Amino acid sequence: MRDIGEQLALYQCSSSIHLYRGQLMSNEELQTLKDSIGQLISMNSFLSTSTNRQLAISFLQSSTASDGLQQVLFEIKADPQLKGIKPFANITSLSYFPGEDEVLMMLGSIFRLTDIHQGDGKVWIIHLTLCSENDHDLKPIFDHMQARLEAGKTSLYSFGQVLRDMGKFDEAMKYIQRFLNELPRNHQDIALCCHALGVIADEKGNYDLSLEWHHKSLDKWTRTLKPMDPRLADAYNCLAVVYRKKCDYVRALDLYEKALVILRRAFNDDHLKIAMCLNNIGVVYYEQKQYSQALDYYQKALTMWQKHLPANHSHLGAVYNNIGEVHRYLGQYDLALKVHNLSLNIYQKSLSPQHPDLATTYENIGLVHEQKGDMRQALSYLEKAAAIFRHALPPTNPDVIRITQNIERVVSKTM
Numbered sequence: 001m002r003d004i005g006e007q008l009a010l011y012q013c014s015s016s017i018h019l020y021r022g023q024l025m026s027n028e029e030l031q032t033l034k035d036s037i038g039q040l041i042s043m044n045s046f047l048s049t050s051t052n053r054q055l056a057i058s059f060l061q062s063s064t065a066s067d068g069l070q071q072v073l074f075e076i077k078a079d080p081q082l083k084g085i086k087p088f089a090n091i092t093s094l095s096y097f098p099g100e101d102e103v104l105m106m107l108g109s110i111f112r113l114t115d116i117h118q119g120d121g122k123v124w125i126i127h128l129t130l131c132s133e134n135d136h137d138l139k140p141i142f143d144h145m146q147a148r149l150e151a152g153k154t155s156l157y158s159f160g161q162v163l164r165d166m167g168k169f170d171e172a173m174k175y176i177q178r179f180l181n182e183l184p185r186n187h188q189d190i191a192l193c194c195h196a197l198g199v200i201a202d203e204k205g206n207y208d209l210s211l212e213w214h215h216k217s218l219d220k221w222t223r224t225l226k227p228m229d230p231r232l233a234d235a236y237n238c239l240a241v242v243y244r245k246k247c248d249y250v251r252a253l254d255l256y257e258k259a260l261v262i263l264r265r266a267f268n269d270d271h272l273k274i275a276m277c278l279n280n281i282g283v284v285y286y287e288q289k290q291y292s293q294a295l296d297y298y299q300k301a302l303t304m305w306q307k308h309l310p311a312n313h314s315h316l317g318a319v320y321n322n323i324g325e326v327h328r329y330l331g332q333y334d335l336a337l338k339v340h341n342l343s344l345n346i347y348q349k350s351l352s353p354q355h356p357d358l359a360t361t362y363e364n365i366g367l368v369h370e371q372k373g374d375m376r377q378a379l380s381y382l383e384k385a386a387a388i389f390r391h392a393l394p395p396t397n398p399d400v401i402r403i404t405q406n407i408e409r410v411v412s413k414t415m
Contacts, residue, residue, distance in 0.1 A: 019049035019076040019088075019103050020056035022123075024069040024391070025353050026384060030124060032348065034116050040131060041113055046159065047105040049076060051090070055101065060123060069353075069387050071123045076111065078130040085109070085130055105130075156182075157193065164200055168352075169392070173200050191220035191231075199238060203356065205397040207242050214239045230273065233262040237277055244284050256281050272315075275304035279319050286326060295326045314357065317346035321361050328364070333372050340365045356399060359388035363403055366410075375414045382407050 033041075050056050053075075060071045078088055086106035111128035119125045160175035180193035198213030218235040225231055240255035256277055263274045282297030302319045309315055320343035327336035340361055347358045366381030386403045393400050 016077065016079045016081075017051065017103070018053075019051060019074075019078060019105075020053045021047065021049045021074040021076070022056040022058075022060040023072060023074075023353065024387070025072045025124075026069055026348070026358075028344075029348050029353055030070050030072065030116075033113060033126060036113055037116060039113055041111055041128075043105070043109050043111070046163075047109060049074070049103045049105060050101045051103060052101045057123070069384065071121075072126055073119070073123050074126050074128060076105075076128045076130065078105075082130065082132060085132055088130075157189070157196070161196065164196075164203070169200050169204050173197060176200070188224070191217040191224070194220065195235060195238065198242075202238070202242050202245070205393065205399065207246055210242045211239070214242065228262050228265050230262060230266045233259040233266070233273065233277075236262075237273075237280065241280060244280070244287065247287075249284050249288055252284050253281065256284070270304045270307060272305065272308050275301040275308075276315070278304070279315075279322065282322060286322065286329075289329075291326050291330055295323065298323050298326070312346050312349040314347065314350040317343045317350065317361070318357065320346065321357075321364060324368075325364055328368050328371065331371075333368050336368045337365065340368065354388055354391050356389060356392050359385040359392075359399070359403075362388070363406065367406065370406075370410055370413075375410055378410050379407065379414070382410060 086109040088105040090103050110131045112131050115127040156175045156179040160172045163172035176196050194213045194217035198210045201210035236255045236259040240252040244252040259277050278297045279301035282294045286294035305315050320339050324336045324340035343361045351358050362381045363385035366378045369378035389400045389403050
């Protein structure tokens, strides 16, 4: 299968073009952009845009701004004749979403932020100009993402993974399912696809479906891989995550220990996957209210990730968020806020503004303010979290239900 990057280059637009993208953006991220006029910014994902300005505006009209989120319209100038740019192409004929006049811009595209102003209807207009990748200074993060995506080779599977990173779970599932359906019956990547679909189902809160996919991948890998293959550790780790969310802590810890045995035999003691496993074990202890053990595992994971990951990688945001939760439950509210804000700063740079992990950090900051008695601040952060959760997840998702209950509780305290 020809990779998506090559397809974009093959169908590259031939002349200068104006592109548009409407979305919601947090006040904090908008302010960061306002402070960055004239500077270069990079996109840590594929960027879906439209040649139809009115279509982008209509998307905004269907999205509701709140105290924590603003409506923004990106207006992008892109010249395909410029040397050193990432490819972009009109993919309307290939898209799952016909009628959107969609132009897809490659992962890692670099833009100069030229202006921000408020237009009609209180929509913020953000003007970007596509620039050469040789101009930017954020190379560590994008080099890391490039390596993650199979040295830049981007199949439907890895494109689906990027969509998952953006929090677009339904779209991600469609692309990976399509990739799976095109594979021969006994292809080695079937297990990989089942594994990925299990992860997405987990993130959507469908834990039973997630277990079904993960057990399929584990069954296939168990029959085809050696007993100490690291992919088995990935399967054990992801199964453990779901069992933990179903409060089956004994089974979760048993699976994590199986994963650690394999990972420590396969890699050095400070490998990235070992760090993830340690972080996840910390979550199990945290949920069992064993806070000192949880903090110990989180700190070990943080130390490993800091050695190997870019400073703004989302894994660091995750572990800072976890550490902040421990400090909140220990009554160390100022320390909790400090650590949660580290998480927030990283997530705002590494994740889509609509990603549920960003919402989780907003929620946790709100809960700390609630504990400190500042209900106005608490409600502000909880509403930011709710806007993202409700945008990305169905009403029955546990995260949506929980954030609604938290807001109702805080509102009752203000009456």
